[in-house]
Amino acid sequence: MSQAIKIARWAAKTLETKNTCLIRTHVSLAVRICIAAREEGLKLTGATFMGGGEPPTPAKIAHITHIGARWIPTYFFTEVGAVGIGCAQPFDENDLHFFKDAFALIQLPSPVPGSNIVVDAFCFTTLLPSAPKIMLNVAIDDYGMIERRTCHCPLEGYGFTEHLCHVRSFHKLTGEGVTLVGSEMLHILEEVLPARFGGSPLNYQLLEEEDEQGFTRLSLLVSPSLGAIDEEALISTVMESLKQSSVAADLARAIWNQAKILRVKRMEPLWTLRGKLMPLHLTKGQKLPIEKGEKK
Secondary structure (H helix, E strand, O other): OOOHHHHHHHHHHHHHHHOOEEEEOOHHHHHHHHHHHHHOOOOOOOEEEEEOOOOOOHHHHHHHHHOOOEEEEEEEEOOOEEEEEEOOOOOOOOOEEEOOOOEEEEEEEEEOOOOOOEEEEEEEEEOOOOOOOOOOOEEEEEEEEEEEOOOOOHHHHOOOOEEEEEEEEOOEEEEOOEEEEOHHHHHHHHHHHHHHHOOOHHHEEEEEEEEOOOOEEEEEEEOHHHOOOOHHHHHHHHHHHHHHHOHHHHHHHHHHHHHOOEEEEEOOOOOOOOOOOOOEEEEEEEEEOOOOOOEO
């Protein structure tokens, strides 16, 4: 992750002679490479980044396309392999062709625990004898849209006419008995805060944790590389954006604001061992001390 510029330089050099190159990685790492390239004045026109593992949100993809590269999403989970791949004529940044030869897929209305929010969860069934595991209507904590439409890309010609769109995990974010679906915060973390306070989506993360007394705390991690930031203004911006988001988000804002459970921590966002940067990072069960002088 700290050597993104080396990959950016390799890509730029490869493009000079080959005019194209493919880099398979998670979208957050692709963003890191593109930011490093932009800071060194490199153009990556002709480069293709391909991967999955986390939502390729518009804010992240903008960093990739701004440098001249393109993004192809994939949908994959460890137990059974590839579920879908990006459309060549995409409707949005996460438009996938569903591999219906290998899987059956239904949606089951599923309540997010501890809330009155219901999402259409994906439930997969494997169809091929060669599948690594047999699955029968197994939910994997994802939800999204399934649609059949004409796109005129080669995959449609092979019979893959079903598209998966807006795929997200419905991990919840909970504090003081109020629950939000994670997607409620994506716009704030990846677009609102960078536009107001600078940086990129890689510089902000919301961390759910427990303090030494067992209370749920929500920590807004902000990279120290952004320099001095008015932390009161930062929290106010989050709260105001929640107010404008939805009824459920406004309810969370009101209760969280009263309980003062949102705090700012000046530290780098946490990456997973697989190299993913998730906008919402949950560390439930880990007791983390309350730091003296910490902004609440």
